[in-house]
Amino acid sequence: MQRSSLLQSTLDRILKARVYDVAVETSLEPAPRLSERLGAQVFLKREDTQPVFSFKIRGAYNRIRLLSESERARGVICASAGNHAQGVALSSRKLGIKACIVMPSTTPRIKVDAVKKLGGDVVLFGDSYQEAQGEAERLRDEKGLVYIHPYDDPEVIAGQGTIALEILRQHGPEIDAVFIPVGGGGLLAGVGACLKALYPEIRIVGVEPDDAAGMTASLAANEIVELKEVGLFADGVAVKKVGKNTFDLCREVVDEMVTVNTDAICAAIKDVFEDTRTILEPAGALSVAGCKSWRKKHPEGRPALIALTCGANMNFDRLRHVAERAEFGEEREALLAVTIPEKPGSFKKFSEVLGDRGITEFNYRYARPEAAQVFVGVQVGGREDIQPLIDQLEQQNFRTLDLTGDEFAKLHLRHLVGGMAPLNQPERLFRFEFPERPGALARFLESLPASCNVTLFHYRNQGADIGRVLAGLQVPEKAAAEFGHFLENLGYGFVEETGNPAAELFL
Secondary structure, three states: OOOOHHHHHHHHHHHHOOOOOOOOOOOEEEOHHHHHHHOOEEEEEEHHHOOOOEOHHHHHHHHHOOOOHHHHHHOEEEEOOOHHHHHHHHHHHHHOOOEEEEEOOOOOHHHHHHHHHOOOEEEEOOOOHHHHHHHHHHHHHHHOOEEOOOOOOHHHHHHHHHHHHHHHHHHOOOOOEEEEEOOOOHHHHHHHHHHHHHOOOOEEEEEEEOOOOHHHHHHHHOOOOOOOOOOOOOHHHOOOOOOHHHHHHHHHHOOEEEEEOHHHHHHHHHHHHHHHOOOOOOHHHHHHHHHHHHHHHOOOOOOEEEEEEOEOOOOHHHHHHHHHHHHHHOOOEEEEEEEEEOOOOHHHHHHHHHOOOOEEEEEEOOOOOOEEEEEEEEEOOOHHHHHHHHHHHHHOOOEEEEOOOOHHHHHOHHHOOOOOOOOOOOOEEEEEEEEOOOOHHHHHHHHOOOOOEEEEEEEEOOOOOEEEEEEEEEOOHHHHHHHHHHHHHHOOEEEEOOOOHHHHHHO
């Protein structure tokens, strides 16, 4: 394969990069349990074991070490959701340079505290990386600081590309595919460029969350696409717009993009824990989730697959959400709404149909004399087991609704089942995404039209960067227009669930 000038210049930078003053050569570990399940030879490139628990230290140091004396005297600034921030802070401390770090206010506390401990001057600003970046650029101009881009800088890309050289030393080129997490694209561009330049037959697969798939959209359109919104669960890759340099490289070297949902990421975190007893952050487990998804579509042979586990800066309180959703990601749990007659023997018959299946959840409350609504979680071997179970229940005249894929049911209903309120006017039901910061609820209540009545409000802290809220609201007909303006101006994401069949059954 004839290398382009861009590919060759990137390879040259990677070969000249210097990262081991602060970074370490991380291990390439086999994942025996995951390998057995997938029928493949799966290896984990453990970048989560770097001194700052993320690969970002490589690119940050490689860029900062090249600053001139006058630039070092001015100091550096960056915008980051956390991992690049730690890399810049540690690199700057090593080189005796002052560092200002602008982080979104939604950044997990563990990352903010880590940056402060490394000597970085932290500024919290905005709810997204883009807002933090804008503030960092403003401060750069105001104070004359040197901006260290988290991904769209050739020397940052080169620093990340040193991971590929380690993979080749540790395993050799007999690799079928390498799975690489993608945010702004620096890791994918660097590792992908190095591998493709040296061994073009190695398949380069980028992996993104399905709610933050900027590189997927950009490569499909053959131009950079800016996303309007991005999900924040995998905060380390929550980027609305990929870089120009990263896009140009990825367009040359990426063979395929894979997108995965939150449940799949949670399941991947569990997979890595079972093989290594290590807990990755959501962005760090992206590659494993993508590897599993890709393998389902390519089941032939026993290929050598490498997943790059890029970070382990996980907030502890987020683990409850991960544990809850991992079973769905593995397709090992079904959520069902079952209607059974309110008469003696019904529950016994219902139990007999379930047989020896494990019950993960069971919610029931008497509502009316003729029928009972049961919300049940059942362990299954896979998604293919759900429909046969439903058929068995239906054969016993137990009307059954599959809620396994229903976000409303998974986020709220399972914690809220309890009957219906006797209302004298219709109730509208909404799921809201509140920013996790003080004053979010106050703003909601203060903005709500006085004529609207709150009939239900459910919030559960899941350790994520947004608060999931379920609200029941009585909206008088005469206030419909005013209420519409309220929803538009509030600025919180929302989905109306008034017609959701699960809500009609239980709320």
